[in-house]
Amino acid sequence: MGFKVVIPARYGSSRLPGKPLLEIAGKPMFAHVYARALESDAEEVVVATDDARIEAAARAIGADVVMTSPDHPSGTDRLQEVAKKKGWADDTIIVNVQGDEPLIPPAVINQVAANLAASQDAGIATLAEPLADAAQLFNPNIVKLVRDVRGNALYFSRAPMPWARDVFAKDKSLLPASSLYLRHLGIYAYRVAFLHAYVGWPPAEIEQLEALEQLRALYNGVKIHVDVAAVELPPGVDTAEDLERVRALLAV
Numbered sequence: 001m002g003f004k005v006v007i008p009a010r011y012g013s014s015r016l017p018g019k020p021l022l023e024i025a026g027k028p029m030f031a032h033v034y035a036r037a038l039e040s041d042a043e044e045v046v047v048a049t050d051d052a053r054i055e056a057a058a059r060a061i062g063a064d065v066v067m068t069s070p071d072h073p074s075g076t077d078r079l080q081e082v083a084k085k086k087g088w089a090d091d092t093i094i095v096n097v098q099g100d101e102p103l104i105p106p107a108v109i110n111q112v113a114a115n116l117a118a119s120q121d122a123g124i125a126t127l128a129e130p131l132a133d134a135a136q137l138f139n140p141n142i143v144k145l146v147r148d149v150r151g152n153a154l155y156f157s158r159a160p161m162p163w164a165r166d167v168f169a170k171d172k173s174l175l176p177a178s179s180l181y182l183r184h185l186g187i188y189a190y191r192v193a194f195l196h197a198y199v200g201w202p203p204a205e206i207e208q209l210e211a212l213e214q215l216r217a218l219y220n221g222v223k224i225h226v227d228v229a230a231v232e233l234p235p236g237v238d239t240a241e242d243l244e245r246v247r248a249l250l251a252v
Contacts, residue, residue, distance in 0.1 A: 003113040003189070004092060005042040006082050007033055008075050009058075009099035011051035015239055020054050020099045022243060025250040029237060030054065031061050032102035032250070040109040042095065048082045073203075074213045080195040090193035093117060098186060102246055103234035108187060111230050116189040119225040122152065123194035124217055127229040128182040134175040136183060143184040143212060145226060153224040156184060156212050182226075185233050188214075194222060 009020040009030045016022065020030035030047065037045045047058040050070040058065045066085055072078045079096055088094070095113050097104060108127060116125035128145060136142050140158040148154055155161070160168075164176045175181060194217070204219035217224060237243050 002043045004094045005037040005045045005097050006079050006094055007047045007097050007099050008078050009049045009054050024247050028057050029102050030099040033099055034063055036104050037097055040106040048078055077199050080199045083192045083195055088192050092192045094190050096188045101236045105231050107231050108229050108233055112187055112189040115225055115227050121223055122225040123191050123222040125189040125225040127185045128226050129229050131181040131183050134173050145182055145184050147226050153226050
């Protein structure tokens with residue numbers, strides 16, 4: 001099974017400007033992501049950026065780079081532009097690996113691509129992990145999901161779900177012992193045909209309310225296959241504290 005990896009790398013970041021270029025163990029952050037992607041089974045790895053500084057740094061390490069519009073409203077739109085410029089066929093599978101995931105295990109890249117290849121009726125595949133405690137369930141920054149019997153997503157939300165009516169009526173600090181409680185992990189595999197359809201759809205109201213772009217796909221009837229990650233996915237870099245944590249882990 002062949003698949004591509006696209007690494008979106010934008011210069012703009014409200015908390016960490018120039019984030020993809022921030023140095024970690026002597027290399028820019030995105031270069032660590034690129035190296036991890038090369039360790040996967042991907043047949044092609046592409047860096048997608050709208051910034052000449054990132055383009056230059058990517059070319060300096062021998063990466064394939066596609067320059068994309070700075071006006072894309074979402075990362076999904078950026079991937080569609082890459083697929084169009086590359087001329088990839090509609091049945092091509094693309095894994096979106098964020099440029100701020102320098103510790104991403106190649107195994108999860110392979111897993112999400114294989115899951116989509118095995119799910120012929122799905123347009124997207126993604127991963128999840130079990131929720132650790134009730135605090136995560138009630139944290140709006142952690143996205144929850146529920147699945148059907150075939151592993152396809154029924155819904156994603158920042159709200160607690162599923163709602164354990166009887167348990168939470170007594171104590172909201174206890175997380176029921178159930179495999180139903182999952183947090184979404186932000187790695188996706190897409191079919192190119194889905195990407196071409198997605199960019200033609202207007203934002204869905206549920207997508208705007210929750211600020212979750214994957215809800216546009218569900219709203220338009222696209223199946224999203226969700227599996228539990230086979231290995232732990234370390235946190236990405238969102239803050240200065242995250243950056244220092246990763247620097248310490250990768251220090252030689």
